[in-house]
Amino acid sequence: MKYQFANNIPESDEDPVGNILKVAGDPKVISFAGGLPAPELFPVEDLKKVTNEVYDESGREALQYSIAAGYPKLREQIAKRMNRSGIKCDIDNIMITTGSQQSIDLTAKLFVNPGDTVIVEQPTYLCALDVFRSYGAHMVGVPMDDDGMKMDALEQAVKDNPNTKFIYTVPSFQNPTGRTMTADRRQKMIEIADKYNIMILEDDPYGAIRFAGKDVAPVKTFEHDERVIYMSTFSKILAPGLRIGWIVAEKALVKKFTLMKQTVDVHSDNLTQHIIAKYMAEYNIDDHIAKIRDVYRRREGLMMDAIKKYFPKDARYSHPEGGLFIWVEVPGVDTPSLFNTCIDHDVAFVPGEPFYADKVIPGTFRLNYSNMQDDKIVTGIERLGNAIKEAIDKKVEV
């Protein structure tokens, strides 16, 4: 039949990034397009062991309905971890979600009326943009440099948009740029949020995956009045297939989140919550994270060295100290046609366009190193360097 969708539902059924991943999925293509953690690092045997214990010790409880806020023992483990990171909280500040994607969605649902402004980094996590769009938000991108969002531009954006509901930031090893906001800017962001009385949504899936440089405390540790909604996930530090993330916020707000959570999926998978709680009780997850850091450090290093060797001088790129991504800008090049040239060279990336809320910087793209074997990183970057040179030459010909 002919459907009449709600106003905020996009008309197009196209999934541009999905299409790119399909093209990049050809086995002869070396694809830096995905954003997946390395599956060979998943602690399969450890998870299997604790899963058996969950079935034996509390199988019926784990398979039964539970509470919307999430399994208390898991929230206890998370609260401990959060306190170690400098975020003071107890379990009533924490709600479990079906991954960070749901944390973003619930926040938008709680706060955004159509036409409300959401301020984001430029570029930013594209699936957050999809969420904000689905609630009819007006999105305003704030330019970044290597130190994260520019604070003068942020203040201007807030002034220009008095109906701003919150600032959405991925402060550490951002997707897509790999950049990290400095401590000074985090403090400044809080000052601006205080001054104009707006909230901050701090999305921190990658913060624990630091393989170089010094830790920077979460934005939430700088706040004075609990205006930061902090969110993180087990997707990058354990396994994304489990779809378990969490929100840390003021207790009264967590109560509201919990009522909303109940309407969207009652609660997140209870068996999985029991498995992760057990895993965290029996293993030191930081030992596991250390292994992830080591592998990603090596892969990022290989990619960076190859970029320096094979990319033309015109190309600029970020220098991540953690996370999964490097961001590249080749000024003046048209990204979609560069993508096609790359496919001819059997290599792929995600073009920059969908990561921008408004103004697009052309010639930008994202590279992922977390999920690629060492030798292919070098070969792939060599191919990519050749494709970029070819694209630049073509441009000059025109």
Added chain:
Amino acid sequence: MKYQFANNIPESDEDPVGNILKVAGDPKVISFAGGLPAPELFPVEDLKKVTNEVYDESGREALQYSIAAGYPKLREQIAKRMNRSGIKCDIDNIMITTGSQQSIDLTAKLFVNPGDTVIVEQPTYLCALDVFRSYGAHMVGVPMDDDGMKMDALEQAVKDNPNTKFIYTVPSFQNPTGRTMTADRRQKMIEIADKYNIMILEDDPYGAIRFAGKDVAPVKTFEHDERVIYMSTFSKILAPGLRIGWIVAEKALVKKFTLMKQTVDVHSDNLTQHIIAKYMAEYNIDDHIAKIRDVYRRREGLMMDAIKKYFPKDARYSHPEGGLFIWVEVPGVDTPSLFNTCIDHDVAFVPGEPFYADKVIPGTFRLNYSNMQDDKIVTGIERLGNAIKEAIDKKVEV
């Protein structure tokens, strides 16, 4: 800080049913208030076995990100099951959700603009009402009798509300009434939906749990042009803690659902999807369902016999042939004060009020028999009968 919530977010943080369940949770109270399946029937050992196989055979794949539509092998198993129930479909008609609650939420998100009408049974599943409310829907309740929604009243409601987006129905062993819509009425509902060009949302979590009478085919089997969105779940036939449900709809619409699903939680727990797919491949889930039916048949029978023995003549009640619930009406009694009298008698139910979209029928309440030991059913109903008599006497005194 002081939050400015979106327009459709309820102001109150109260969770009236949550509060009732808390009061009813006192160990000396025999509570028929919950809506839980019997945990002693969960196939813990079988699930443990297939979970170990999933870890051994495809652990990394099950722990990695997957596709929004859901694990193809699980969708294949569901498609087979749906075809056996008379719903013709293949895997592209099916999307996996984080339980039926999410199926309802995604449907509302896709279709409902604030002010749009959603027609529901009166009474109906209260957490569906919470969803529709969260999108600003105007809800219209249609009266029922023992054969389900009254079709003349439905047609009138559709005529009166030209902005109706869909009819929400729980046609089999409805929550809260336990009633089942007859085949004639299902056909008539399709005729009305065709005539006025509106959609039907068929929520069928209980249909497989029939312990008496004859099967009635899903509403969707009567349709002419795929206007029915059918949804079901593993919550009542396997285990609700796993939070896995599904939608069956026209392929083009499933594509749209899938894009929305991606924005709300990327995909449902992949490990759990693998576990259920493996379970369905290795075991006949209908053998398991037969065990559930046997136990629920016995418990419903015990409750019905006790009702006949201990309830006053004034009390009316439904006669479910499946599912988890009996609906009671004691004309003229005030339910909240009856609830308090019951708590004094150490017995509990869920009062009817929150199940009504608009006009409330006083003196109604829901009883659950699926999750109660046999002896307690009889004792509890005896207490309840005494409490009702006391409430009626009080009423007469006033």
